Amino acid sequence: MIDATANPDQLAERIRELGQELGFQQVGISAAHIGEHEERLNDWLDAGYQGEMQWMESHGSKRTRPAELVPGTCRVISVRMDYLPADTAMAKRLKQSEHAYISRYALGRDYHKLMRRRLQQLAERIQSLIGPFGYRAFVDSAPVMERALATRAGLGWIGKNTMLINPRAGSYFFLGELFTDLPLPVDAPQEKEHCGSCTACLETCPTGAFVDAHVLDARRCISYLTIELKGAIPPELRPLMGNRVFGCDDCQMVCPWNKFAKPTGETDFSPRHQLDQATLTSLFLWDEDTFLRNTEGSPIRRIGHERWLRNLAVGLGNATTSIPVIEALRARAEHSSEMVREHVQWALQRHGEAP
Known part of the structure; x- marks a missing residue:
């Protein structure tokens, strides 16, 4: 058993090891706040860029203040799981108008259950080390600012395309969190971006959805149009969508940092029913x-x-x-x-x- 109070550094290191044993490529720990990201979210909502995604507005400050969502939370354990399928040749599909382009994250099984199960296993293994503790697992399933928290945990920075970018893995990965009451030492944040003068992602967007660097008008985003929008797609945007029928990866495909993205070893993320063809x-x-x-x-x-x-x-x-x-x-x-x-x-x- 590890004494969480007496040996917090030892426990944090063991949590990282357990996370990697469970298939997470990275584990980081942050305090339960997101800093300036709260103001940025409010400005974005005030501009109406969320479109029909009313859930982005609901829950008030619970979205930006973890301790209000889960009372007692003082730390957030953020995890990263890479999902890039191997040899899908999906980039070629965009030039083959008779083929359907489906975002790479959606070619295999839904990540929510897999990651939630792994996070639960992580919590159970932590319990085996220190005994009962307070926690709650999240995988894109509640009002959680996961990218903001991940930057605070040192998992990467938010790029100009609003994606979280890791210097060793690019951006093809999922995020999950354990909100916990354990007073663990926190990792150094990586909030400074390393995009430099590159604007490839902003310039390549088929529908011109980027208002500015770090500002996405979801109402023009193909991922929003094909997944979140419930009604008719605006006629003026349809010709710009090409053959993208579920999501869009264009702003990730052109990102120089994705040369470091590695194919996943998770078989659940492999293409099913030949959706990549x-x-x-x-x-x-x-x-x-x-x-x-x-x-x-x-x-x-x-x-x-x-x-x-x-x-x-x-x-x-x-x-x-x-x-x-x-x-x-x-x-x-x-x-x-x-x-x-x-x-x-x-x-x-x-x-x-x-x-």
Whole structure:
């Protein structure tokens, strides 16, 4: 047993070792506050950049003050888990208009359950060392400013594309947290950014979603449009989306720091159902049962079949005109969903076809 009070440094080091044994590539510890990130969030919300994501506004200061969300919290243990699949050739898909581009994080199984389970195991192993202690695990599942906390824990800095960037791993990773009442020593923060004069991420965004460095207007972001937006995609943005049907990685692909990103060893993050090779027409033919079956345990399932078809219709509207593309769109022209029909009609018109 370790005396958490008498040997906090020893305990912190052992926690890092346990985290790596459980498959986390990095573990950092921070105090339970996010500093100037609270003001930045409030300014961003005041500008309305969150769009329909009302959950970003809810819970008041609980989002920015961990001890209000979980009383008694004095430290946050932040963990990093890399997810980059090996050999997906996804960058090539953006130039193949007949193929569907799906964000790399969504090609495999949903990360939430896997990471939550590992965090629970981490907490249980800590308990085996010191006895019962107060904690609560989070994986993108509550009002937690995970990137801000991760910077305070030394896991990286928030880049101009608003992603957390690690100097040895780039940005293709998930984050999770353990809020705890253990008075552990904290790591040195890495809040100073190392992006320099590079603006590649800002310039490459297909829809011009970056208002400025570190400021993303989610209402124009393809990830928001394909995942968070519940209604129709604004017509003026559709041609800019290309074949991106679930998420977008453009601002990460061009980031020089991602040359250090390493393929993950987690088999759960490997592509499923050949989603890294699928054509738009093949995915558009999935009926709802097929969609539910093929997206079981996948982050894609959260958008539902209707929005899945909406996104694919936009992709098909941007694809090179061909008989398979036209036939696929016509097959959905009388779909029961008004939203799907409207996007199919737009796509057909893009190909010079009467709806």
